[in-house]
Amino acid sequence: MSKAVLDVKDLSVSFRTREGLVTAVNSISFSVGAGEVLGLVGESGSGKSVTGLAVLGLIDPPGEIDPRSSIKINERELIGLPEEKLRRVRGKDVAMIFQDPMTTLNPVLRIDTQMIEAIRAHEKISEKAARERARQALEKVGIPSADERLKAYPGQFSGGMRQRVAIATALLNRPTVLVADEPTTALDVTIQAQILSEVQQLCSETGTALVWITHDLSVVAGLADRVAVMYAGRIVEEGPVSAVLEAPIHPYAAGLIGSVPSRNKRGVPLAQIRGMTPSLTNLPPGCPFAPRCDYATDICRSTMPEPTPYEGGRAARCHHPLSAPTPAAA
Amino acid sequence: MTTPSANPATKSAAKAGSGPDMSRPILELDHIHKRFTRSLDMAEKVANLFGAGLQDQVVRAVDDVSLTVARGEVVGLVGESGCGKSTLGRVIAGILEASEGTVKYHGKEVSKMTGAERRATDLTIQMIFQDPMASLNPRMRVVDIIGEAPVVHGIIRRSEIDGYVSEVMRKVGLDPTTRMRYPHQFSGGQRARIGIARALAVNPKILVCDESTAALDVSIQAQVLNLFMDLRRELDLTYVFVSHDLGVVEHISDRVAVMYLGRIVELAKTEAIFEGPNHPYTRALLDEVPRLDATKKQFTALKGEIPSPLAPPPGCHFHPRCPFAFDRCRQERPALKEVGQGRLSACHLNDTAEGNPLMKANAPSVTS
Structure with a gap:
């Protein structure tokens, strides 16, 4: 890495x-x-x-x-x-893309206004240069006729296109x-x-x-x-x-x-984890997964397992590791 | 929470037994159309007086679909948003009236039934919705949500509601002592079970599930899917399973119908669809499903988006996105016809001299 x-x-x-x-x-x-x-x-x-x-x-x-x-x-x-x-x-x-692109986009502002604002908030460049960069960003995420689309409002895009605009906006400042x-x-x-x-x-x-x-x-x-x-x-x-x-x-x-x-396998019942996720206000002592775990023993119910490194750049928090790979040398 | 676990004996019996009996269909859809019309508003009518020539906008949400469902069968309806799968599900459940075409239950046309017969038929086809919170009245206790319909329809007396609801709740793996609670006091998976219990309370024969597990976490989804399959065995249910999740559909369906812009483009046994799709659209859908065993793969994409249903392309709706499209595809609508054993496909490629390239070994990719 x-x-x-x-x-x-x-x-x-x-x-x-x-x-x-x-x-x-x-x-x-x-x-x-x-x-x-x-x-x-x-x-x-x-x-x-x-x-x-x-x-x-x-x-x-x-x-x-x-x-x-x-x-x-x-x-x-x-x-x-x-x-x-x-x-x-x-x-x-650091930038973020959300599940709903409308979290990122303002519905009453045109795309170009929003994208240019995002660039000029961090960099002193001319509006023209910022617009050009916004256009390139839209092209990169596969939006056709980016020049015209810059002038559109978020509501004029389909869901997939909107998410692309949000991604383009997030990537504007590299x-x-x-x-x-x-x-x-x-x-x-x-x-x-x-x-x-x-x-x-x-x-x-x-x-x-x-x-x-x-x-x-x-x-x-x-x-x-x-x-x-x-x-x-x-x-x-x-x-x-x-x-x-x-x-x-x-x-x-x-x-x-x-x-x-x-x-x-088709038609065979799916493997399922019994029970449901515990409420965070009322976590069991020890390993939070213990009440749903088939391998849990007394130690799981009393002590939280520490993160243990394993070979191959892996790590896990479990008292009873499955398919136990070799623990990495400390 | 306990779930009725699968009994190994019934499991093997279901596997060994013959498939659903196709000769006695429980449900027949015959050339179903469902159109939604937006009529002109005042300004547009005035504009027409001056010769603007505007017309009503019509969306053909379901465009000439025929489908037969055998008793005990699970039919999956898949497609992208806007393909008409939910509308078709609603027409089957009787929530929407078809604009054209007939729905037959046990060979009898549902729209021609009257009185008690119609009510009984409507009860036998129940729907389970995607968002349990939107389909459960937040101000009603669970006992009333589940028990209201059976009381109203005279299946039970009001005095029997407690015992009856407890029994139905047990069937779907809910604790009957929680029946006096309100929907918000349950987790997402439990709410899904309440929705299922409400549908089951009127003793249906057919369940139409519209994205019923889409909002659930995978581990909860597994529990609910298992519940569906257990109920199918116990209660001899038939399912129409509407979903965009191909993994779920592959797991629980006997047959799969793939829809695109209001039409069924391919209909076949689940194995046949997933092992060797005939229609280029089916192939594209399958190629794009992320899979667990495909680690660090290069994602490829079908070009373009689903066109507006207001102005679908002529001929085969899929031709603008199809790499194999030729002239005939742009002009003539392909008929859904048999192209192999129990497999229906609507693609002109099957009529060409060379045959459908997708049906050969080393089928070419439809994505770029």
């Missing part, structure tokens, strides 16, 4: 609620190198989206990033930066890190494939580090280099995509992979 451009260490995010303190993200660490794609996978409530927002410093009260956390982009610490400086980082060094939060979940497979192929190409061209947040393991399988599986606010397993999908170490990762329909 090349040098990490995004380095997250012990990131914790908690929310003060009426039911008490909810730790949505619990001391997670990961890093992404230039041009690398990390798939962040988990079910609803696992903390994957909050992680993405935290990387952009977009956690608002009642949410709070633990001040002991560290998020570094190109060695520069983002935690503790004043809002004024964070604004300069956001959109320049960010070092791009965080994508389920950007293709609402799209049809054919449009999803178009967007995946474009994102894949763009990232390899520009060397942008990509964090792809999704609940869809099959998308991650095709797109990512590495995958991190989240459960109840923690990364329970991390490693190269093919290794994790072929032989998962953590029983939750195994359960998740096993329940994908295409992994199962």
Whole structure:
């Protein structure tokens, strides 16, 4: 792996609620190198989206990033930066694509207004030059007759086209890190494939580090280099995509992979994980997956397993690793 | 929460037993059309007085679709958004009236039935929706959501509602002691089960599932899909399964109908469709499904987007995106006809002298 451009260490995010303190993200660490794609996978409530927002410093009260956390982009610490400086980082060094492109786009402004604003917020260039760059960006994401389309409003685009505009906008300032939060979940497979192929190409061209947040393991399988599986606010397993999908170490990762329909024989009941995700306000002591796990023993119910490194650049938090690969030498 | 686990005995029986009996269809759709019309507004009518010549806008959401469903069968309807699969599902469920064509239940035309017979037929075809929160009344308790219809239709007396609802809830793996709660007190997967329980409460024979698992997490989706299959065995149900998720459809369907812009372009047994699609559109759809075993693949894409249903292209609707399109495709609508054992496809390629390139070994790619 090349040098990490995004380095997250012990990131914790908690929310003060009426039911008490909810730790949505619990001391997670990961890093992404230039041009690398990390798939962040988990079910609803696992903390994957909050992680993405935290990387952009977009956690608002009642949410709070633990001040002991560290998020570094190109060695520069983002935690503790004043809002004024964070604004300069956001959109320049790190950008985000959301599930719904209308989160990014303002419905009452033309596309060109929005894109030119995004460029000129970070760079002193003429409007003409900014417009030209916006036009090129639209062309790059496969929008035909970009010149005319620049003058359109978001509502005049189809869903897939809108998502492309959002992607083009995010890439305008050639960010070092791009965080994508389920950007293709609402799209049809054919449009999803178009967007995946474009994102894949763009990232390899520009060397942008990509964090792809999704609940869809099959998308991650095709797109990512590495995958991190989240459960109840923690990364329970991390490693190269093919290794994790072929032989998962953590029983939750195994359960998740096993329940994908295409992994199962037709007509035979799908493998399923029993029970449901625990409420974050009321996590069991020890491993949060223990109540649903077939391999759980007493130690799982009392002690939280620590992240253990394994050979091949893998790591998992489990007392009873499946398909036990050799633990990496300490 | 417990789920009725699959009984290995019934599982093997279902596998060994012969397929659904095609000679006695439970449901027959005959040349169904569904059109939505937007009539002219005042300004446009005035403009017409001055000779603007504007006309009503018509969307052919379902355009001449015929489909037969055998008893006990699971038919998957797949396609992109706007292809008419949900509209067709609604026509089957009787929520929408077809503009043209007939729906027959056990050989009898549904629209010609009256009185008690019509009501009974309407009850036997139930629909399960995508978003349980949007289809469950948030101000009603679960016991009333599930129990209202059977009471109204005289299946049970009001005094029996508690016992009856508890039994239905147990069937779908819900704890009956939670029946006095409101929908918001349940998780997403449990809400999906409530939607299923409500449909089952009137003893249906056919369930139309419209993207019923699309909003669920994979592990919950697996539980709900297993529940569907268990119920099929226990209650002898027939399913019309509408979904854009090909992985789900492949897993649970016996036959699959692929729709594009209001028309069925290919209809065949699930294995046949997934092993060797005949229609270029089917092929494109399958190529683009992300799969677990395809790690770090180069994504390819079919060019263009689904055209506006207001002005669909002439001839074969798919021709502007099809790499094999030739003159005939631009002029003549291909008929859906048998091109192999139990396989229907609407593609002119099957009539050419060289035959359909997709049906040969080393089939060329349809994506760029």
